[in-house]
Amino acid sequence: DAGVIQSPRHEVTEMGQEVTLRCKPISGHNSLFWYRQTMMRGLELLIYFNNNVPIDDSGMPEDRFSAKMPNASFSTLKIQPSEPRDSAVYFCASSLDGGARNIQYFGAGTRLSVL
Amino acid sequence: AQSVTQLGSHVSVSEGALVLLRCNYSSSVPPYLFWYVQYPNQGLQLLLKYTTGATLVKGINGFEAEFKKSETSFHLTKPSAHMSDAAEYFCAVSASTDSWGKFQFGAGTQVVVTP
Numbered sequence: 001d002a003g004v005i006q007s008p009r010h011e012v013t014e015m016g017q018e019v020t021l022r023c024k025p026i027s028g029h030n031s032l033f034w035y036r037q038t039m040m041r042g043l044e045l046l047i048y049f050n051n052n053v054p055i056d057d058s059g060m061p062e063d064r065f066s067a068k069m070p071n072a073s074f075s076t077l078k079i080q081p082s083e084p085r086d087s088a089v090y091f092c093a094s095s096l097d098g099g100a101r102n103i104q105y106f107g108a109g110t111r112l113s114v115l
Numbered sequence: 116a117q118s119v120t121q122l123g124s125h126v127s128v129s130e131g132a133l134v135l136l137r138c139n140y141s142s143s144v145p146p147y148l149f150w151y152v153q154y155p156n157q158g159l160q161l162l163l164k165y166t167t168g169a170t171l172v173k174g175i176n177g178f179e180a181e182f183k184k185s186e187t188s189f190h191l192t193k194p195s196a197h198m199s200d201a202a203e204y205f206c207a208v209s210a211s212t213d214s215w216g217k218f219q220f221g222a223g224t225q226v227v228v229t230p
Contacts, residue, residue: 109157
């Protein structure tokens with residue numbers, strides 16, 4: 001049974017370039033979360049979708065970040081333009097219905113380096 | 116609002132010795148509590164969770180945790196460490212009254228197992 005699938009696993013780009021991270025949640029899960037992990041700030045929730053609708057994007061750091069979920073099996077996180085301080089590991093997670101007691105299943109992450 | 120404090124960013128334990136990772140939480144409502152493990156270059160995996168019922172929770176790989184409301188703690192233990200337990204461990208809390216599961220993660224504890 002496939003878990004959460006993220007691509008690419010590694011991304012190296014230059015400052016100012018557009019970056020798109022992709023996520024395929026577990027089939028049947030209707031909630032999706034994007035996180036960012038850095039040494040300084042730990043794990044931060046960026047945005048949460050339920051039934052493809054963004055519910056809480058209060059963690060999105062600034063307008064350069066945007067996320068979409070066009071259907072139940074695909075989501076993207078876009079950074080435009082990218083900056084060196086965006087370098088981090090970005091995780092996507094999905095859960096059955098997003099409830100507070102439900103397990104979040106994480107993908108392997110995308111390690112982003114902005115030079 | 117919920118918050119989590121993990122005592123000790125790094126823990127070194129000898130193979131075969133007790134593993135004890137400390138987690139204290141703050142929550143204005145009954146919490147749901149989780150422990151996740153992250154192996155190098157991988158996403159987070161659930162070890163165990165507490166929602167309601169029995170306060171001693173058993174998880175995978177021989178780990179267990181006890182919810183102590185009076186101490187606002189959810190410490191993780193394993194009687195005998197194995198080399199494969201070397202990883203980073205995260206405690207997380209969500210609010211049982213929330214309609215969706217916004218997890219607040221601790222800063223993580225890196226576990227090193229020595230022969």
